[in-house]
Amino acid sequence: MYIAHIREQDQAIQSVREHLLGVQQLAEQFGAKIGVKHVAGLAGLLHDLGKYTDQFKDYIWQAVFHPERAQKRGSIDHSTAGGKLLFDRYHTQHHDQPQAKYLYMVAEVAGNAIISHHSYLRDFLSPQLASEYLQRVQDKPAEELQYEQACQLFFAEVMSEEELDRYAARAAEEIESYLHKSVADSLENKLLFLSKYVFSAVIDADRTNTRRFEEQVIEPILSLEEEKAERKQLLEGYYVKLMKKLASFKEGSDQESVINQLRAEMSENCDSYAEKATDMYTLSIPTGGGKTLASFRYGLKHAILHGKQKIIYIIPYTTILEQNAQEIRQIIADDQHLLEHHSNVIEDSGDDEQLDGWSNTVQKLQLAKDNWDAPIIFTTMVQFLNVFYMKGSRNIRRLHQLSEAVIIFDEVQKVPIHTVSLFNWSLNFLRNYAASSIVLCTATQPALNFVEHKLQINKETEITSHLPAIATAFKRVEMVDLATKETMDSTQLASFVVEQLVEVRSVLVILNTKAVVARLYELLADLSVQVYHLSTAMCPAHRKAILEEVKQRLKGGQPVVCVSTQLIEAGVDISFECVVRSLAGLDSMAQAAGRCNRHGEWERRNVYLIDHAEERLDRLTEIRVGKEITKQILIDVTNDPTMHGGDLLSASAIQWYFERFYSKLSGELNYPIQPLSKDMTSLLLGHRQEQRSYYQAYVAQYKKALPLFMTSSMRTAADHFAVIANYTKSVIVPYQAKGKEIIAALNGQLDIDELSDWLKLAQQYTVNLYEGELRALNQQGGIVSLFDGKVFALLETSYSAEFGVDVRGNSESEFLAY
Known part of the structure; x- marks a missing residue:
């Protein structure tokens, strides 16, 4: 028996045949959802073809039963063989078939998924003008892979050559049909996302089949x-x-109110549109x-x-x-x-070639x-x-x-x-x-x-x-422009908040960086009213607890001040009598207004727009540019009340704002990668016709065309991608008893299901830290690592009830949550 996996619990063996057919079944099901059942199924069927060799069988057997004699993890390449079989059979042969070009595409799309299933999709053409894909499927010596043996065993045990050819032909038909679905996208764009989808199907099918074997799941997979x-x-x-x-x-007493009628009308609109x-x-x-x-x-x-x-x-x-x-x-x-x-509590290294047959921590x-x-x-x-x-x-x-x-x-x-x-x-x-x-x-x-x-x-x-x-019916606030008149520092802002408390019982102040939020909180901490601080330096469970306290005080009509970063302004169901917002993008102004007099409890209340003198926005480009455009709208409306619809938040003002915003930042829209002097959109598409493309450079250097349909640099693009430019890592924090319990549990022995449950709970007890912040805490002895450095946790002494992780600075992670 040729071995795919050996179960940790009882050393039971999953055969290569059983694993390949199981992954094929799941991959077909995932692929069928977009009409590429056989493309995804082919990748699933061949992904572990390289395990049909004596060298892999010996490798995995020694690793489990004789670890002292085992070879280095990942030293046996079992991923290339399946991709090579597709390339040899359908990319270099069958030129006379009507479907030839679609068979080439099958080989490239499914083949790249196969050779990449323990890492990420390989570059068809890299910045070094090399094809990682061809290096694996064309150039790697067959003897090194025991390729002939793997193919013979596959055809004998799993699927005959004739059956494979028929299966591949159906995959080619699916790609042809897929490519004709939309005329709006380029061929490169269509193949790019098809490749990503098929890769996703193979990865999930492989992991799911392996987990079912490890956990001894016997229930059949639903069709x-x-x-x-x-x-x-x-x-x-x-x-x-x-x-x-x-x-x-x-049934409520105010069911006839205008607001409730409008809410009901909008809800009915959604119900009607659902039929479209x-x-x-x-x-x-x-x-x-x-x-x-x-x-x-x-x-x-x-x-x-x-x-x-x-x-x-x-x-x-x-x-x-x-x-x-x-x-x-x-x-x-x-x-x-x-x-x-x-x-993402778990740190992802991007490569997991060690997942090649036996269970371990990773x-x-x-x-x-x-x-x-x-x-x-x-x-x-x-x-x-x-x-x-x-x-x-x-x-x-x-x-x-x-x-x-x-x-x-x-x-x-x-x-x-x-x-x-x-x-x-x-x-x-x-x-x-x-x-x-x-x-x-x-x-x-x-x-x-x-x-x-x-x-x-x-x-x-x-x-x-x-x-x-x-919009008129829902208007419950007046936007008061103080930003175009003068700037305010933290001391002046603290005095302004005190002045407002003479007239109102609740004030919310929203500022753009954690540093000024913490500073203002300290200046207001001695007030006779309760003052709260909120930022992403606190874990979600901590923020949730503070918000509940604030809501209870507001509900009881007790005086309260809350000083927060942008995290509070979008969608949080909370209502203050007065809001002060440091100037930023127009959309942020609208969201801040939504935290004032949210339910119409009072007559119209004021949202004060200020220009904070101490915020350092030089590295926060989006906030800085958004602030400049918003400020221009305020000046325009002051000079001519009819401009922009006469309202800071009118539909015309919002349209004008975003068009200017995207125009000013047009150089950023395509994800520029400075070290490569390229946009990510260019890397992903390959752009055969673009004069500065890697493809044109390849042709110029080698005096020949690259013999592939796809020329994208998917691996290189992925290596440079991060939604939040300065990448952060999730750290589990010991907030209250539950946070400490999670850290203790993850430090123990857990099976896969238990680990999944604890990791889900851990999401509520994480803070995202920049590399520098993590390094500083580590030097102070405030960080511990779990699971061989894949999971990080904070020591109790490094977490504050007032500030969370007390690392102050300008933070882009305020915009988005992981």
Whole structure:
């Protein structure tokens, strides 16, 4: 018997044949969702072909039973053989077949997934003008791989040569059909995302099959039809519960109020729009308009009517994620089927060649990672973008789960500027090829179809009707411009807050950096009223506890001041009598206004816009540019009250703002990579015709064309990708008893399921730290590492009840949560 895996618990053997057929079955199911069943199945079928050799059999046997004689982990290449078989059979032969070019594409797409399944998709053409793909499938000596033996055993035990040829021909037909789905994208763009999808299917199928073997799961895998039927029944039950909840709102004493009537009308609009075909829509409900439940209503009904398998909320801030997830959880009363995923607790090295046959600590970490196989998912913008573009196998494993879904982006204007083009590409793929419907929710819709790589969104796709009238009805504050008159330092701002407390009982101050937030908090700490501090230096559980305290004081009418970074301003259901906002982008001004008089408890209240003198924004480009444009709008309206619709937050002002914002930062939109003097969009597409492309340089140097359809540098692009430019690492903190319990548990012996559960809990007790911050804490002895340095934890002495991790500075991570 040739061995794929040896189970740690009882040394039982999973044969290569059993593993290949099991992975093929799952990969086919994942690929079928976008019409590439056989392309994905082929990659799954051949991914571990290299384990059909005597050298691998001896390697894994020695590693488990005679570790003292074992070869170095990863020293036997078992990933190349399958890709080489596809290349030899379909890329260098069959030139006379009508499907020849599509067979070439099968070899490239499926073959790259195979050779990369323990790392990341290889470059078809690298900055060094070499093809990592060809180096593996064409240039690597067959003798070194025991390639002939592997192929003979595969054809004898798994699938005959004739059967493989028929299977590959069906894969070629699928690629041909896939490429004709949309005329708006280039061939390179289509093949790029097909490659990523197939890779995702193989990775998840491989990890899932291996986990089922390790955990001795005996339940059969549901067919696609059975799975869809189960999901539909589940979502229908959720829809009934939601409608009961919405009906209960009508029983309130103020059911006839204008605001409640408008909320009900917008909710009905969402229900009606759910009947429309799979597409991309905008939902521009004002702050306080019931966006969460209205969008959930759309998602459930649309999924039921159009066969979608899940509803995924993509949210920029942890605080919104937690709040919205809790609101939905209470309605569906089914915690088992709702997943919150907003932190990568495990450090991903990008390569895991050690996962080649036996269980170990690293393998447990890999198998424990969640693959988003849940009907209701709440995750972050960072995690969403990581799925498409981040290195390693951990994130991209989830990509196929984004197909046949309803994907709701809350506060979509928060997509980071350097990822705008990549974000648009991802959404276009999901809409055009992956049968997913997309809803872009925000009160300030960004002009994503204004940029070079446009969002392919049709006109007349706004779900909410009568937007100007609704905006007027929901107006509960006056924006008071102090920013264009003078600047304020922290001492002056503290005095201003004290002055406001003479007139009001609650004040919220939102500033742009953690340093000035901490400084103002210290200046206000001696006030007779209760003062709270909030920033991302605190873990989510800590912030949640503080917000609950603040809400209780507000509910009881007790005096309270809260000083916070931007994390509080988007989607947090909280209402202060007065808000002070340091000037930033117009969308941030709108979000801050949503924390003032949120429910119309008072007559109109004031939101004061200030220019903070001590904020250092030189390295925070997006805030600085947004601040400049917002300031210009304020000056324009002061000079001519009719400009920009006569209102800082009018639809015309918002459109004008985003067009200027994207124009000023046009050089950032395509994710520039300074060390390479290239944009990531160029790396990913290959751009055969572009004069400065690597392809043109290859032709000039070698005087011949690269014999491949694909020329993209996917591995190089992934190596340079990070949503938050200065990459941070997640650290588990000992906040309260639960945080300490999580750290203790992760320091013990756990099986895969237990590890998965603890890692999910750990998301609520993590803080993201920059490398320098982590290094400083480590030098002070404040950090411990778990799982061979893959997981980090903070010692109790390094975490403060007031400040969390007391590392002050300017932080871009305030924008987005991991």
